[in-house]
Amino acid sequence: MASRSTSEVDVLIVGAGPAGLMMALWMSRLGIKTRIVDKRTDKVFSGQADGGFFLEPRLQWGHQAQRARPGQHQRLVALHRVGAPPGAHGGLLPGRHRGVVPHPADPSGSPLKVERMVLPTSLEVDEAAAEDDDAHPVTVTLRHLTEAEATPTQKLSNLSDGLFRSNLAGDDVGAMLAQSKGRADVREEVVKAKYVVGCDGAHSWTRKALGPKYEMKGEMTDFVWGVMDIVPITDFRKCSPALVIKSPDSTDETHLLLFQERMANLKTADVRTRCMIHSASNGSLMIIPRENRLVRLYIQLTEVSTGGRVDRSTISHEMIFKAAQKIISPYKLEYHYCDWWTAYQIGQRVGSHFSKCDRVFLAGDAVHTHSPKAGQGMNVSMSDAYNLGWKIGLVAKKIMPRKILSTYELERKQIANELIEFDHKFSRLFSGRPQKDILDETGVSMEEFSKAFNMSHMFTSGLGVNYSPSALVCKPPEEALLLESDKEVQNEGSPVAKSKLSAATHCKPGMRFPSYQVVEQCDARQWTLHHKMPSDGRFRLWVFGGDISQAAARDRVNALGARLEQGVLARAPRLELGPAANPFAGTARFRLDRAPSVVDVLLVHRAPRAAVELLRDLHDVYHPFDAKLGWDYDKVFADGESYHEGHGRAYEGYGVDPERGAVVVVRPDGYVGLVTELGEESWGEIEKYFEEVLRMA
């Protein structure tokens, strides 16, 4: 044991996978003193998770980028676009394309760097100090590894050993530490942190360090699947209608199920169509076309599905590919180029607890594992961190009270459970034996599969998420009554705000705020609302003002403005953004004279745009003035015809009656917190909401 220093940090992130990087991005945006460590020398060797990652425009300072086609980012592909609104999700390719994955250094010059080859060796929480705002109650010992220690024992080449990082691989922390045993110059340091987030994967060291109470509940299945990214050479295509769906008692072993396209289009199937081949006795094969000529194959390995743990030494890419050839027969399948391969055993497990004292949190694979086929590995992991990051950040900045942190487990454990439940069913459908006939009750029917497959898009896109009521999510009284667990909401006159869903019938508290196109008042540019909601930690208060060219509607909007100015905006904390959240990042000279309120007020009106004059007609809260940057012209939008992109019909989309208007409060992560009416009678609800959620002056 050589040197052993002690230092303090606000947030320590363990693991630099998708969840850890997402967490680091939040911390960087919010300007929180943070360290992120990872035991590996380099984390991402090639694409691992694929599938639907919902594109997160809120994470970007969007500026007409939908027209731009820049070089390195252009390999985003929309893989499965049925049933989801445009832009809701596309397939994301990690690994080589990790420029797109939120990265602490994105978008411009955050100083946060991943400290690699650093492994925690002890963790303690001072529970007595857990509720002390200024305490650093988590003590972690970090060991700095040598290059040799940090290099995994498996070969690094994906082609030679695709099972590296598969869930078929074992935990190698023990082996890493064993190497340094007895070494005299081991370098360790002690870090005292306000918060620790374990994003360290299925074998999570952080979870284990929290003790036996923190266990993974669930089971492994018998199903083993291989994955290959290849450029296929194949004659696979639907060549006669009779082949589309083949009865399993035919001599031909191939069944074809197609979900990418409507049934009427079945006959256009080929290897560039996302589809599922369900053979009678050789297992199933899923085909997912990727960028350029690459195709991802998910291949069921029936021969190794013999129960219990799988002997990984029996699995090779040759063996996986032979299984694919057997399933797709009588079509031919060959390849010259393989980009990546792996194999995994399907298991569904959820952690018993997601946090300790709301000081140490677990995110991503560290608290839930499931089959990758629903496209949720990276997705749900990043969403965990996306849910948690702003909460930790705003609490650490004393903008939100600590009690908000408990919503992380409330919200994300619920999602993990829902996903595992779905995945359990879905995996059986994927891996199960196809139904022989209508009386075959243990077989999987085409209809059942098709239905589940389409349902999976709700997970893939994140559109299916519906968080439970809490201070952050004010359900309407009628929904709250159904939830036994949340007595408080039922009380009339309680401090908890209540939503009035009728004001904006398509904005559901606990669900994502949808994004529709509007036209900017000042310069007639069209935007979708998500572009005006960057992930900078601010709550958005969207005012749907109706036709403000009419005096009554205008007065109503301005009366709310005056009330907000004296109430919420006067009392809500201001939010000093980190460098990465500054739209002028890279040009430090361009900063607001005064930090903005954590509550961002925006207006969507329904008047003819030309009939409104921003600075004259509207209260100052809709075009706040800053001594250094002048008026903000960027907070008012019209729901009208754009010059080139048609009419966004946002009022219809959000379900707002232009006569009545509405107010919708959106959380910093884009989920709806409160829906209420525009008039005076609702002002109290808005104030109650922020009273609960923020530390008001």
Add this chain to the structure above:
Amino acid sequence: MASRSTSEVDVLIVGAGPAGLMMALWMSRLGIKTRIVDKRTDKVFSGQADGGFFLEPRLQWGHQAQRARPGQHQRLVALHRVGAPPGAHGGLLPGRHRGVVPHPADPSGSPLKVERMVLPTSLEVDEAAAEDDDAHPVTVTLRHLTEAEATPTQKLSNLSDGLFRSNLAGDDVGAMLAQSKGRADVREEVVKAKYVVGCDGAHSWTRKALGPKYEMKGEMTDFVWGVMDIVPITDFRKCSPALVIKSPDSTDETHLLLFQERMANLKTADVRTRCMIHSASNGSLMIIPRENRLVRLYIQLTEVSTGGRVDRSTISHEMIFKAAQKIISPYKLEYHYCDWWTAYQIGQRVGSHFSKCDRVFLAGDAVHTHSPKAGQGMNVSMSDAYNLGWKIGLVAKKIMPRKILSTYELERKQIANELIEFDHKFSRLFSGRPQKDILDETGVSMEEFSKAFNMSHMFTSGLGVNYSPSALVCKPPEEALLLESDKEVQNEGSPVAKSKLSAATHCKPGMRFPSYQVVEQCDARQWTLHHKMPSDGRFRLWVFGGDISQAAARDRVNALGARLEQGVLARAPRLELGPAANPFAGTARFRLDRAPSVVDVLLVHRAPRAAVELLRDLHDVYHPFDAKLGWDYDKVFADGESYHEGHGRAYEGYGVDPERGAVVVVRPDGYVGLVTELGEESWGEIEKYFEEVLRMA
């Protein structure tokens, strides 16, 4: 004089500004042995040119990027969108945002690097060897400068001296060379090049080296303008209809002309609206909103417009800003933040010759200068190089005959002359005195200005370009008859192909091939056609096949396919792409077994997509097979309804009658070369076209 080595290179590019980088990008794409040198230590210090640069999706390997909003590239802004189709142009910010400017290293790992601090000191052309394919007839001596020599004498900070690189600054090559005079260790080398391209700006060393015959013709005007990028603090807005257009004989000095929006919308004007303020006696001011809160001001400096050369020492940002305040009065204008400023004198000059022996070429400011206000500085320079690059590349690869190179001067000198003519008129309108009343003939009328302003969009977007007839541009006989200079075209039975405009009425030979949305046959994804035309040096042969679910139309398309297979495709050269043009760049393993033909055949049909089966219904030329990459599924598209983005109505857009179909040949730079019919009677025209343009086997 110390070391002095000699080496050979295919192409030597002098100057790494927008034209030089564009040229380097082409060379890199085409895999041409190239060097690019620049005398400066670092070229781009901050945004220089602004204005409309037509976004060049053809330069990108587009893959659903319109939905992506990646970090660093998102500051593209659409500044003026009236009158141009969506996507046709947006404002581009160079300097900090030069990631968007084509760069030799874009999109993925080209090895071409700018050699900085390198200055040519002599250039000779061996005219006798000019037509020898294998010769390196241009000999250039390059001097490697020290850091001190390469640092300009002006200060580098834009704020302290915004005139650095303005056309008010002098040539500093002499000063650079003087520094090394007498130094013993001067390092020079000799380069023998097949081609040299001078992209070295208004003071072009290359142009001067070609001798006195290579002169700039035209004149400087009296008009001097300042430019500032600021975050304005202003109350400027239209506050009553009476102020919109003020009569010049009123006591109020401000006239307002607004072009960004339709006249009906005038009253929404503020500093976020592109507009022009034309004061009665203090000159004019153009307002162009930029990203975030930045606004660009073009400010006429009436006080220094006294004729002849301007004394730049009198110009400062304080002085420019005071002029702006005077023009905008009675509105207030202040700022805290200035991002960049400069000033320039308007001059319009065009070089007498654009090339020497078609071995040394001049591009960009080296052959034409004009006012920056039409947004054409960077734009036309890049377009020069974009026009020239593939020609040099394909000639160097012996794919095209050398005679094609003469089309560079033919095409780009014409554009430069048209632009200068327009700019001459436009500048007068900008800088001239506003008309007092309808009888004031020397004053500028609002109507005149408005008309010219709208016309400028045709230049800004590049949509106004219409190249003259040549081997590359086959005009229809009726248009060719009007052109005295091109006798050959008039001869019946000449080897030159003739277009039939009626086949695709909106595709004009010599003009840009427009881009409309279609739906990919194999996977139902929508694309605009430009995405399928990357800048890789290939000609595109677009077949508009009509409703190929009908046997007659399908037979016609397949008959053309068979003919192409035996004729053009059998005889046309194949094109080995450079690493930067490989869609699998970065993964060298993914290469076609055999280089593709320089003629790329693509099909847009009008049948219901589901009624077509790619591999079964269509001739092999529409889904070419490669031994390593399998079938190419990416060449056939339907003009139909997409799942999420509506119907592109491509046939309407291109002016093609679905009953008759059409064939359009598009040059590697996206300009239409030939328009003809689909039937047998037109096969000969297609073959004639390629016979002239390519070195057929």
